[in-house]
Amino acid sequence: MTQPDPSSGPAAPASRGDAVDVIVVGAGPGGSATAAWLAKAGKHVVLLEKAAFPRDKICGDGLTPRAVRQLINLGVPLSETDGWAHNSGLRIIGGGMRLQLDWPDVTSFPGYGMVRGRADLDATLARHAASCGATLIERRNVSEPILDDAGRIVGVIAKVLDESGRATGETETYRxxxxxxxxxxxxRLSVKLGREKREDRPMAVAVRAYYETPRHDDDYLESHLELWTTSPSGDRILMPGYGWLFGLGDGRMNVGLGILNTSEAFGRTDYKDVMRRWVDTMPAEWGINEDTITGPITAAALPMAFNRQPLYDNGLLLVGDAGGMVNPFNGEGIDYALEAGHAAAEIIVQALARPTASETERVLQTYNRRMKEMHGGYFMLGTQFAKLIGRPEIMRLATKYGLPRQTLMKFMLKLMANLPEERGGRIDDRIINALTRIAPAA
Structure with missing residues (x-):
């Protein structure tokens, strides 16, 4: 049988089919965080990853202070010498306005955000999980769940992949x-157990590419609320979606755009073409053009507002994109994946300490309530917001009359990035927390 890569963490009997405490499928931020917290608690956890690190994932690569807080809690080194580009806030451009806002000054979250390419970020977090004691095994494509007679998942079957990503014909069993x-x-694991996506939750498509540019060390994330181009007849056209420019500090900038399925243009738009046309309008001094692009324009779906439920049932917990844990306000998912990983690990540790199977199950079921208490109301607010800004006339009015009002925009940044003081705070913090509490859980 194929041996695990030596760099993937310590070998363990788990890779030979013996039972372990927990199997985590997928070594993105959520999976790696779950595995790290479980390992820190002394649990024998196997982390299975389909690809081999470093591997890319389509993303904006931006981390708000909410995500930074989780990485601090995990004990991940976060200095700029460790490869992280720090930033001070968000610059918003639209309606002829240019507004620069610092991250909110609250005690609940650090005062800085970060940017790091997902190829580096995911590898760093996966290796961190391994350093905490998790068994990381790469090139394992989980193809089937193993169910007991009651339909509860008790393990998985993984196909072994070679260095080119092709199946070798070997399989491994983990329980x-x-x-x-x-x-x-x-x-795929959720779908195998009958958990399909909910159609009443927003989705988005994001497209992005990397460009070499002198703007790579910009101290602010940049968001463009209006994307304009010119038709062949010379008319200005407002394109669907919003754009971003996030500097990685390594000579590159992540440039991308997103469009919500609440927009009438969703599903009828060539998003990559919209991206190219937007890039064509950028000032020459930015150096962002076809000559400086470092790879293809790629696209991915963003599942929002817990669009796959239940988040726990029959032995299977969902974390990150698998459970639709993306913020409908801004398309951010890394922080919610990290938070879910922490919550999942805490609940699993408590559940496995219970003396009977029924008590273990009762504790595991609390994951559904815990996640909805954490983000259900906030995600529902975001769902309504997504419906509003999907209408071009609403977006134009919001840009025209909102951006000139700096106090309002500071409030909106705090709301959309979900960065209020968690207890007490100023009036805007209390308003956001009250809205989140009274909104029905997603």
Whole structure:
């Protein structure tokens, strides 16, 4: 049988089919965080990853202070010499306005955000999980769940892949009383157990590419609320979606755009073409053009507002994109994946300490309530917001009359990035927390 890569963490009997405490499928931020917290608690956890690191994932690469807080809690080194580009806030451009806002000054979150390419970020977090004691095994494509007679998941079957990503024909069996699906937006493991996506939750498409540019060390994330181009007849055209420019500090900038399925243009738009036309309008001194692009323009779906439920049932917990844990306000998912990983690990540790199977199950069921208490109301607010800004006339009015009002925009940054003081705070913090509490859980 194929041996695990020596760099993937310590070998363990788990890779030979013996039972372990927990199996985590998918070594993105959510899966790696779950595995790290479980390992820190002394649990024998196997982290299975389809690809081999470093591997890329389509993303804006931006981390708000909410995500930074989780990485601090995990004990990940976060200095700029460790490869992280720090930033001070968000610059918003639209309606002829240019507004620069610092991240909110609150005690609940650090005062800086970061940017790091997902190829580096995911590898760093996966290796961190391994350093905490998790068994990381790469090139394992989980193809089937193993179910007991009651339909509860008790393990998985993984196809062994070679260095080119092709199946070798070998399979491995892993068994555990609890399995975590952190296997992304398509979450094949969830689908196998009958958990399909909910159609009443917003989705988005994001496209992005990397460009070499002198703007790579910009101290602010930049968001463009209006994307304009010119038709062949010379008319100005407002394109669907919003754009971003996030500097990685390594000579490159992540440039991309997103469009919500609440927009009438969703599904009828060539998003990559919209991206190219937007890039064509950028000032020459930015150096962002076809000559400086470092790879293809790629696209991915963003599942929002817990669009796959239940988040726990029959031994399987969902974390990250597998459970639709993306913020409908801004398309951010890394922080919510990290938070879910922490919550999942805490609940699993408590559940496995219970003396009977029924008590273990009762504790595991609390994951559904815990996640809805954490983000259900906020995600529902974001869902309504997504419906509003999907209408071009609403977006134009919001840009025209909102951007000139700096106090309002500071409030909106705090709301959309979900960065209020969690207890007490100023009036705007209390308003956001009150709105989140009274909104029905997603």
């Amino acid at each position: 555990a009383p609890v399995v975590v699906a952190a296997d992304g937006v398509s979450s």
